[in-house]
Amino acid sequence: xxxxxxxxxxxxxxxxxxxxxxxxxxxxxxxxxxxxxxxxxxxxxxxxxxxxxxxxxxxxxxxxxxxxxxxxxxxxxxxxxxxxxxxxxxxxxxxxxxxxxxxxxxxxxxxxxxxxxxxxxxxxxxxxxxxxxxxxxxxxxxxxxxxxxxxxxxxxxxxxxxxxxxxxxxxxxxxxxxxxxxxxxxxxxxxxxxxxxxxxxxxxxxxxxxxxxxxxxxxxxxxxxxxxxxxxxxxxxxxxxxxxxxxxxxxxxxxxxxxxxxxxxxxxxxxxxxxxxxxxxxxxxx
Numbered sequence: 001x002x003x004x005x006x007x008x009x010x011x012x013x014x015x016x017x018x019x020x021x022x023x024x025x026x027x028x029x030x031x032x033x034x035x036x037x038x039x040x041x042x043x044x045x046x047x048x049x050x051x052x053x054x055x056x057x058x059x060x061x062x063x064x065x066x067x068x069x070x071x072x073x074x075x076x077x078x079x080x081x082x083x084x085x086x087x088x089x090x091x092x093x094x095x096x097x098x099x100x101x102x103x104x105x106x107x108x109x110x111x112x113x114x115x116x117x118x119x120x121x122x123x124x125x126x127x128x129x130x131x132x133x134x135x136x137x138x139x140x141x142x143x144x145x146x147x148x149x150x151x152x153x154x155x156x157x158x159x160x161x162x163x164x165x166x167x168x169x170x171x172x173x174x175x176x177x178x179x180x181x182x183x184x185x186x187x188x189x190x191x192x193x194x195x196x197x198x199x200x201x202x203x204x205x206x207x208x209x210x211x212x213x214x215x216x217x218x219x220x221x222x223x224x225x226x227x228x229x230x231x232x233x234x235x236x237x238x239x240x241x242x243x244x245x246x247x248x249x250x251x252x253x254x255x256x257x258x259x260x261x262x263x264x265x266x267x268x269x270x271x272x273x274x275x276x277x278x279x280x281x282x283x284x285x286x
Contacts, residue, residue: 067161
């Protein structure tokens with residue numbers, strides 16, 4: 001492969017991510033090309049980042065979701081490869097070097113990533129028996145969206161992230177469509193990336209964020225299954241989730257637990273809106 005620092009652009013989507021974005025950027029190769037899509041329109045963060053880092057462009061954007069924002073960066077990048085990385089993910093000192101070295105054995109790929117440092121939370125699904133001499137590289141069906149190196153030659157603009165999805169399963173959707181085209185997705189097992197998880201925003205513990213996540217998790221789960229398996233299959237797939245959420249909503253209503261009640265209310269609403277074929281419209285008020 002011709003993978004090197006000069007033909008990769010790192011794409012980072014931020015939303016009130018001031019507490020984590022600097023650690024992420026500091027861990028990347030210093031002279032790498034970087035595009036930050038800043039979805040909370042923080043002009044001060046834009047000025048700060050562009051004054052502190054070389055080869056960086058910060059785009060102030062509406063909060064249109066991870067997938068759609070990633071697409072902006074991918075399309076705007078001028079390099080052959082685009083590396084999607086969340087602001088709460090960081091490279092080890094040798095992550096990039098080992099990534100480049102290992103890919104010399106790969107003739108062709110659509111998506112690949114270093115492996116998550118926490119083996120209890122693997123950033124891939126369905127490992128396929130390695131066809132390489134070393135176990136440094138193995139093929140998988142799906143890679144988590146916090147770290148994805150895309151070979152742009154394998155994707156037309158309409159083949160990128162599904163912009164109907166605001167949050168959750170956009171990476172699963174992309175990987176599934178990629179595998180359907182018989183393209184390869186790899187994990188580089190000796191190249192390590194750290195991911196904090198659920199920490200991309202300053203207020204990730206805020207109850208409103210939890211409500212939003214529950215709404216979109218259920219909306220995306222039904223949408224994803226409907227898209228790939230049809231409406232009826234999606235309905236049977238999520239039927240238990242709907243019944244469970246209703247039972248728990250009633251239980252927490254009767255026990256006066258307003259926070260838990262609201263969580264399951266949001267799950268029900270997200271699911272029902274998806275079943276009614278409505279867009280993933282739910283957003284937080286700034």
